[in-house]
Amino acid sequence: MLEDIIGIDLGTTNSAVGVVESGFPILLANADGERITPSAVSYAADGSVVVGKSALRRRGAGVQVITSIKRYMGRRYAEVSEDKYCVPLSGGADGGVLAAGKTPIEVSAEILKELKSIAETQLERNVCKAVITVPAYFNDAQRNATKQAGELAGLEVVRIVSEPTAAALAYGLDKLEEYAKVAVYDLGGGTFDISVLEMREGVFQVLATDGDTQLGGDDIDEALAHWVWAQIGEQSTLSDGERQRLIDAARDVKEQLSNTESTALRIPFFRENLNLDIEVSRQQFEKVVASVIGKTESHCRRVLNDAGIKSPSEELDAVVLVGGSTRIPSVRALVEKVFEKVPDVSQHPDEAVALGAVIQAGVLSGALREMVLLDVTPLSLGIETFGGLMNVLIPRNTTIPCKAGEMFTNAVANQQSMRVRVLQGEREMARDNWELGKVDVLFESAPKGQARVGIQFSIDENGILEVLTRDTVTNTDTLLEIDSAAVDVDDEAVEKMVSESVDYAFDDMSERIFTEAKMKAEELLPAVQAGMEQVGEVMEPTDVELIRTAELDVRSALETGEANILKAAVQRLDKATEHMAAVLVEKAMEAALMKKLGE
Structure with a gap:
């Protein structure tokens, strides 16, 4: 019997788990009968831990509920000390982040334990191996932190897979015999990724990737909540609890506006003598969040350039949308504008990444046919x-x-x-x-x-x-x-x-050329001086003058700081000393011959 390897999408807002059963990749339902589990963890005073929708229900009941912890994986407290977060942030002894006294790895491990439990309940057997997805732009520290969280949850993490790559696996499972070049635009709750992949006969190769692990639906919710509060005209500062209630309501409005032209944000008894009831149109919403959504455009254009794609409408077979935030109509409009192609929405935005993780897990366990997954490193x-x-x-x-x-x-x-x-x-x-x-x-x-x-x-x-x-x-x-x-x-x-x-490419290259030429000059000048002391008297005066002139040019160019001038001067000196080098070799050979004859 093949050993189970589960696939996990450890998301900022929601997570999911699945496995390959009878040759089919499936996602497993939790106790509520849902395949999606909120990435929320609550810690009660008695030490009990609750994960998922039950944790979210505890908000406002004097219990600390941690959400969007993925944003702090592998990060330093010095980077995030000014963040407004759902629970108090502090610095750990190692300089890392603590959320309500817990490390992001510990909180993420609780989510992974819950997903592991869901799988074991549904499969009625123990599982101990997993494939876990991360944003393509996660750096080494963030990937390591994810792996540690899995190990803390009792899982052997057999593979870390980039989220756009996983989504491409889900998209391409029924296209294994075909050739396709696709872009995957993944805008989730807390992270954004854009990747271009090539699929050919079961080989999935990432050609280029870009993104931002601090950009997603959370930022859209925050922007809308800030705008709503500004409309109220209140000058007082929101408490942490009030801020969270307003963000939760803004999230609901955002989701409704994906399917309707107008809706209302209502929070009765928000404060004493203050009920919130504001009508929000889709047009107003899109104007408020345009700057957040617009940040993804530069990443998209950069990844097209990195992948060598000049005409996306002709060179790409599809632009696949994944991530809950891609339901927003203005996001789809931006993608269509940048890629000159109507986006492919055939994948379930909340489940595609998890399904891809399951497919990769099935390949590694032997439950699915062999596919080769070739990812890329995002920075040099x-x-x-x-x-x-x-x-x-x-x-x-x-x-x-x-x-x-x-x-x-x-x-x-x-x-x-x-x-x-x-x-x-x-x-x-x-x-x-x-x-x-x-x-x-x-x-x-x-x-x-x-x-x-x-x-x-x-x-x-x-x-x-x-x-x-x-x-x-x-x-x-x-x-x-x-x-x-x-x-x-x-x-x-x-x-x-x-x-x-890109902006400083010319200046950087100029400085590199100057530095390399300077090192060459500092090596060449003493060698020229030593050579002239040895053979200068036997050389033709014109050759000596040529060398001395080239030497002065190099010393002068060193003072100017101009890269191309110095490089050219060093090349002239190098050429001018070719005859001197030949004379030095002859002299050395004569000395060696005389020594041999003397023996």
Whole structure:
């Protein structure tokens, strides 16, 4: 009998679990008979924990109810300390986030325990392995945190799958013999992803991905709630409880306006002598949330560019919508405008990702036919090299799992160690990228360029990075594990970095060219001086003058700071010294011959 592997969509607002039974991927219903379970957890004073719809019912009853915890997975308290959240946020001893005293991993584990229990109840047998989905733009720390939550829930997480990839699996299950290139636009409760995938005979390859793990339906609800409160004209600040009631009502209005042109937001007895009753039209709603929805457009255009798609109407077979927020008509209108194609709404927006996770779980368990799933890494990975440059080992949008390595030498004579700084980002200079971790590699003292250190990056199928360094003389290995607190950046910064890599591409490349030319000049100038002292007297005066002029040009170009001027000057000096180099070689050969004859 095949071992069960369940598929789980651990969502910001809702979650779902399923399994392949009798060759068919199915989602499993909870105790309420529903396939969707709210990602809500409540902690009572007596220590009892309730998950799902029952937890949401406890709001306002003096019980802390945590929702949208996914937004804080793998993040630092310093990033989110100003956030207004459903429960108090604080900093943990490790600098991470605590929500009502619980880590996001602990809260997520409670949701996963509930999903595990649903599966075991429905299947009437124990399950201990799972495939869990995450946003494509989750970084290494966020993926690790998700995996830890699964382990804390008693599950072996056999694969982490990106949500758009899972949605593409659900979309393409009945198209395995066909070729198709599709975009998956996934706007959920708390995260946004856009990916372009190619499907060919059971191989699903991600061509490009982009997104924002801090953008989703929660932001739409917040914007509408803020607008409603502004219409009331009240100047007083909302309490946490009032704010949550207003957001919940705004969410209901948002959902109703997907199917009707106008509805009312009503909260009786909102405050003493204050009942809320405001009519909201779809036109007003779309105007209020336009800036939130509009943020997805730049991600879409960037992913089309990264995938090399110039005419989406001709080059894409479909634009698949998933995520509850894609029910909003203005979202669908934006997608149609950007992709020049009517979006495909054949997938259930709340269930497609979970269904894809189930399909991948079925493949891994052997319950479904073999399909190959090729995901990509969303940001470039590399190390800092001499001169403060970013040396990319794994470029952005490289298919994973993957490995890449390179050999490095000591830049300074007699140094005995090399600091390897692992970087993530898209800029040319190391200082403009993010440090994931660092390790010092020790080796025996050696002349410049003689010590050799091998560095290998390995990204597994879950998108988690390991860095191996090796002293090739002693074959001593050091393994650097990127832990869950390594990446101290928020998602606005991720988006900013990618856009800045384009905005500052010319300046960055100019600085890189100047830095590389400067290092070459600093190596060449002393060598020229030493060579002239040895053979300058036997060279033709015109050759000496050519070298001296080129040398002065290099020194002058170093002062200007102009990259192309310095690069050209270094090239002229390099060419001018070709004859001198030949004379030095002849002199060395003569010396060696005389020494041999003297013996």
